[in-house]
Amino acid sequence: MATGTSWTKSFFTGIWSLLNFLRRAFFNIIFLIIVIALISVFMSGEEKVLVPAESALVLDLRGDIVIQKRAVDPFQEFVQEAFEQREDKPEVLLSDVIFTINNAKEDKRIKALVLDLQGMGGAGLNKLEQISVAIDDFKQSGKPVYAIGDHYTQNQYYLAAHADHLYLNPMGSLLFEGYGRYGLYFKSALDKLKATTHIFRVGTYKSYVEPYIRDDMSDAAKEANQAWLNSMWDQYKTSVAMARGVAVNNFDEKLDAFSEKFEQANGNFAQYALQNNWVDALKTRQDIVSELTDIVGSSDSKRGYSNITFKDYLDVITSPFPHNGNGNNVAIVVAKGEILDGMQKPGTIGGDSTAQLLRKARLDNSVKAVVLYVDSPGGSAFASEIIRQEIENLKAAGKPVVAQMSSVAASGGYWISASADQIWAAPSTITGSIGIFGMFMTFENTLDYLGVHTDGVATTEFAGLSTTRALDPRVGAIFQRSIENGYDQFISMVAKERNMSKEQVDSIAQGRVWIGKKAQEIGLVDHLGYLSDSIAAAAELAGLEKYDTKDILPDISPKEKFWRELFGKASTIMGGAHIASNDNPQFMTMIKQLFGEFDSMTKLNDPKGIYAFCIACEL
Secondary structure, three states: HHHHHHHHHHHHHHHHHHHHHHHHHHHHHHHHHHHHHHHHHOOOOOOOOOOOOOEEEEOOEEEEEOOOOOOHHHHHHHHHOOOOOOOOEEEEEEEHHHHHHHHHOOOOOOEEEEEOOOOEEOOHHHHHHHHHHHHHHHOOOOOOOOEEEEEEOOOHHHHHHHOEEEEEEEEEOOOOOOOOOOOOOOHHHHHHHEEEEEEEEEEEOOOOOOHHHHHOOOHHHHHHOOOOOHHHHHHHHHHHHHHOOOHHOOOOOOOHHHHHHHHHHHOOHHHHHHHHOOOOOOOOHHHHHHHHHHHOOEEOOOOOOOOEEHHHHHHHHOOOOOOOOOOEEEEEEEEEEEEEOOOOOOOOEEEHHHHHHHHHHHHHHOEEEEEEEEEOEOOOOOOHHHHHHHHHHHOOOOOOEEEEEEEEOOOOOOOOOOOOOEEEEEOEEEEOOOEEEEEEEOHHHHHHHHHHOOOOOOOOOOOOOOOOOOHHHHHHHHHHHHHHHHHHHHHHHHHHHHOHHHHHHHOOOOOEEEHHHHHHHOOOOEOOOOOHHHHHHHHHEEEEEEEEEOOOOOOOOOOHHHHHHHHHHHHHHHHHOOOOOOOOOOOHHHHHHHHHHHHHHHOOOOOOOEEEEEEEHHH
């Protein structure tokens, strides 16, 4: 018996020793790689990427197009690149894309622009519009633009449509899905869990809470969503049809019409695209290499023709010394992401952190005007008001403020924009959604079913509020009255800032979403345009004829700056990561959507539980 025990102990001890050895070896290997990378950084000298004398700029975008990247730990980013791990959600700055294309237009070394968009992910229609304008401007130089792809998503095709030569692989595919808004609804599931959902809201169209109290979309939400989706789809079709020189009715929106044309193409997606003038030709990868080689020459690169990638070219043309002006500046403050209370990192709007940036602009004597660049579906009502109050302080200091709406500036996103001297939006901006709500769940019935109960004593009737106890209807009435008061504050503020009556605002509020073009017609937006337009407007309001722009960024400590630069250089030495396009299995995609729905709710942290948030705005 003792022998058996000793053998078992020795076996598991041996297993543990092996695992411990492997663990230590793994981390030692990582450490050695980091050391080698750092040594390479310091011994690399002035080695730089060079632009070949005659080359094609390959716009190989990888990730979602955004106006501000989310904060990423520099060490984590370095490890991902070192081990060629796929970045979870890669992002590309819109400003970098436009800057690169504009620079390439004037660069005599660049002889052609190649749109290789297979890795490009999500992008708001307004961002695609701005990139397409840059592509069209590039074509004015006389240099050709090629779009090459094995497959095209709807977003990718929007840009590809602006190419002089649009090619698709003979085994490739192209399909226009249009825009839709479908979500998961949990009421029946919550009923089975015996959870009690408490909803407090104002607004016929404030549909954020619907998934928790219904099993389907309400008629009001369908009406509102269908209206702005139709408007956005019309804008997409009009732009693409114009770029390709085809009729708008060439889009097959009905399955029967598509099936008829698809049958004529013998069930071949590529032939369908060719026969309907969506592409110019079907070409293999080697066909494309041969054609581009005739223009820029061959090379021993993996592409086979002389080229420089988007990332490498951006590194070459970006000055190591950021220019933020030194005289009269128009400051740009980016507000991107959900609005949460407190200090938040870039990629999320923090009530305190974003207000701090606006305060920084106010106290900067070189800043004469401010553009608040908004891309947000909203969030905390309290945080939104903290930001808006800082905009009032800027105006009181004599510095005009212009709000520039990007893809989305709805609910809380509109709240923080409303007090600006001017509001600019793109024709496709999703805005409005003026309404607020509060929501939480209690699980007294769930616990009762399990035989668990809550009991105790308190000195007041307010003590003991908990998710484990039933909500007193009188407390619920207090919460609802608070929401109603918050909604009244919201529409009163909008009425004051937009020179409208409360009744007028209420008639277009109620949580309803509007597209930018319609928002201008009903008075929620002053002008339609993009960032360059709003910067010019801010300068005009400040009486500036000559001015620079200045990005207002969060302060970082010397230590953080050191590590960012160090690991950034190390990543350059070790080479870029291989980021594949999104190929998650459908089941995992569904699971991510399910958890994403709940995650968006759990992140909200308004101190009073009052939110101005538009879930329908997140396409």
